[in-house]
Structure formats: C-alpha cells, structure tokens
Amino acid sequence: MSMQPWGAPQPQPYGNGQAAMRAAHSDRERAVDVLKAAYAEGRLSADEYGARFEGVQRAKTYGELAYLVSDLPVGPAVLPMAAMPMMARPVYAPRTRTNPLAVTSLVLGLLCLPTFGFFGIPAVVTGHLAKNQLPRTGEDGDGMATAGLVLGWLSVGGWALLLLLAVVS
Template sequence: MTYPQPGDDSTRPQPPVLGVPGPYPPVSGAYPPVSAVPYQPGSYPQAVRPPLTSGTATASMVLGILGVLGGWCLFGLPCLLAVILGHVGLHETRNNAKSGRGMAVAGLVLGYVFVAPMILLTVMVFFGGLIGAATPSTTPTP
C-alpha cells in the first residue's frame, strides 16, 4: 500500500477546467466589479433621538403622588398644583412635541381625585375654627 507523499496532488480534487463539463457547475472566469469605496456614506440608518420629556408633566405626577401620600397636612396644595401642572403638561405634549403625556394624565387623575376632599377638609377646618371662635361658650361661668 502506498501513501500519498507531501506535494503529491493526485489525491486532491482538481478544479474544473473551463468549458469541460464535470460534477461542478460551470465557473465563469470573471469576478463582479468591486467598488473603490468600501461603503456608501449615509447608507446606515440614523438613530432617532426621542423627544425631550416635559418637565411640567413630571412635576404634575410627582405632586400628585405627594398629594396622595401627605396632601392632607398641606391642605391639598400639592393636589391643586398637580392639576394645574397636569394641564400645562398635556398642552406641552400635544402633537408629540415632547414626551410624558402619561405622566401628565397620571398627575391630573391623582390631583382631581384628591383635590376635592382636600378642599372640603380645608374649608371645614378653617370655617369650623372660625365658627368655634365666633360663638360664645354655653357653659355657665360661676
């Protein structure tokens, strides 16, 4: 038994000769033209920067949350500010000029839900204290 020697090409598959049919498809001798420029400038997609977030929408949501958590001790002021800033934030986020529309809506909802009880509590505290101070006491004095 003889083994192939280094440099012996008899065991390698030979490339097909042009014009001679073989087990491989015919090979053309020409390569496609290559451009001198490796890439076309501007052919890559450009990253689109998202619009800036509305600061008033963010403030509206934060004040709405503060109004829910502790607005009763501030007489509903954070809730009232959340409603005002929520409307301004909705106006700023119209036509997708800025993002944050959901935060503006959240601030509006939290503000409106809690501003009515806070106003009622404030009115009761102030007018109750005023009425109590203005009415004479009914206990007899010795």
C-alpha cells in the same frame, strides 16, 4: 470591532469593508443634502434634522453616514445599495423628549399621596399646562400629565371634603 493602528475602535456596521472606509468632507456634504431635502419635504422635524446634522458632522465612516440617512430617500447614495441590503439597513429613530411640566405634574401628584398635602393645586396647574403644550411640541408625557392631574384633583377633592366636613360639624 477591529482596532485601527492608532488604537481607536473601527465600527463595521454592515460587515463589509466599504462601510468602514473613512468618509470625506464631500461625503458629509452629500449626506447633509439628503437631510436638507428630507427636512424640506417634511420627512424630518427640526429636532430630528438638528440631531442628524450633528451626527453627520461627527461621522467618520461611510457606514456612520449611511446609518443617518438609511430611512430617507436618497439621490446620490452615500453607500451603494448593493453594499447595504434592504433588511440590514438600520432605521434612525431619535428619542423624543419628555415634557418637563408633565414630569413635574406627576411628581407633585405623587407627593400628594403620603402627605395629603398642598401639592394638589400645583399638580393640577402643571398638568393642565403640560396637556396644552404636548400637541404643539410633539413631546412625550401625556400619561404622566394625566396621572398628575388625577392625583392632584383627588387631593384637591380631599381637601374640599375635609373643609366641608369641618364647616358642617
């Protein structure tokens, strides 16, 4: 990275001068048009569109704009294709969110282990709620919800077994 006269680092994602050129408002508008078209065609989810839109508004160079639309078909290209070889184009992949109920289920399930405590039923409830939400929201956390369910049911089963043994004796 080279430094600009006022001290801010200047990113050069593609190693050429054009990618480091400052983007104008009209360049951002073209990038937003590409994002709108991709969203309308179903190529982007609402969350991806929102994240990329914010990135376009913060972008200062052609290279940053090109990065945000690099995996989308573009009409008027933000950066000429000759300046950006196909193998050098990064693919923008936003991180998916983890379902909070799945995390809660796993934590409650893990709390059942040392205490053999009363966290089994809440772990089962939050695990089932998370399993119902995951297909609708597209979030991550299926494994966490499953682990929380298993640990929760083991705790509930252990309590049931203790209660049964207490009644029998």
